[in-house]
Amino acid sequence: xxxxxxxxxxxxxxxxxxxxxxxxxxxxxxxxxxxxxxxxxxxxxxxxxxxxxxxxxxxxxxxxxxxxxxxxxxxxxxxxxxxxxxxxxxxxxxxxxxxxxxxxxxxxxxxxxxxxxxxxxxxxxxxxxxxxxxxxxxxxxxxxxxxxxxxxxxxxxxxxxxxxxxxxxxxxxxxxxxxxxxxxxxxxxxxxxxxxxxxxxxxxxxxxxxxxxxxxxxxxxxxxxxxxxxxxxxxxxxxxx
Ligand code: GDP
Ligand code: MG
Numbered sequence: 001x002x003x004x005x006x007x008x009x010x011x012x013x014x015x016x017x018x019x020x021x022x023x024x025x026x027x028x029x030x031x032x033x034x035x036x037x038x039x040x041x042x043x044x045x046x047x048x049x050x051x052x053x054x055x056x057x058x059x060x061x062x063x064x065x066x067x068x069x070x071x072x073x074x075x076x077x078x079x080x081x082x083x084x085x086x087x088x089x090x091x092x093x094x095x096x097x098x099x100x101x102x103x104x105x106x107x108x109x110x111x112x113x114x115x116x117x118x119x120x121x122x123x124x125x126x127x128x129x130x131x132x133x134x135x136x137x138x139x140x141x142x143x144x145x146x147x148x149x150x151x152x153x154x155x156x157x158x159x160x161x162x163x164x165x166x167x168x169x170x171x172x173x174x175x176x177x178x179x180x181x182x183x184x185x186x187x188x189x190x191x192x193x194x195x196x197x198x199x200x201x202x203x204x205x206x207x208x209x210x211x212x213x214x215x216x217x218x219x220x221x222x223x224x225x226x227x228x229x230x231x232x233x234x235x236x237x238x239x240x241x
Pocket of ligand 1: 037
């Protein structure tokens with residue numbers, strides 16, 4: 001076994017040097033609930049109406065939160081119906097999860113519980129310790145601006161969140177940045193709390209060939225010109241310089 005040099009939390013975080021961390025977030029949920037809209041809203045501050053629904057991307061984005069430089073890696077999934085091995089790799093990769101449904105789509109709401117159990121199962125089954133905590137997860141009800149088309153009440157969402165003992169946020173990716181950013185930041189603080197309480201040597205860091213195939217987009221890169229053609233040119237246009 002390798003020696004674990006990690007210092008006690010109080011020593012590690014003492015002094016005024018800003019720390020830098022990478023957190024991996026996986027966004028899960030049925031098709032068309034607004035997973036891409038939420039990710040793009042968070043990193044670009046914009047809402048862009050239409051994306052290629054089959055596009056699967058890891059967005060990379062840096063942000064200063066509470067004095068720490070946070071490197072977000074956000075996996076925006078597409079197509080949960082694919083083979084079980086692939087979804088397992090993606091779930092193993094994540095430090096924290098946003099489970100998204102749309103308030104206009106009852107079926108997407110019914111899917112939330114299954115996804116939570118799946119994440120739980122994959123992260124706790126086969127773990128080396130028996131008392132492994134499930135990874136931080138947060139339930140996101142999106143499209144609350146579509147009040148006319150609502151099929152899932154806020155109360156339904158709150159009841160589910162109580163039942164699953166998970167935090168719940170009802171948002172609209174369309175309506176503003178703050179709410180969406182609040183979701184990512186809340187998940188980030190849950191992830192940090194968990195990372196600080198469990199030594200990194202115990203964490204699963206799946207580096208699989210499957211994950212390497214997913215295209216990565218950095219929020220600071222211009223992406224222009226050089227022919228990496230993502231099929232949503234509108235997003236490229238909106239990337240900040
Ligand atoms: P994904 O398949 O989960 O990635 O869903 P998308 O992000 O591609 O969004 C699916 C559709 O819902 C698109 O037409 C979006 O413009 C729309 N959409 C996403 N979020 C919102 C929202 O908060 N409000 C409204 N009105 N439409 C949204
Ligand atoms: Mg999408």
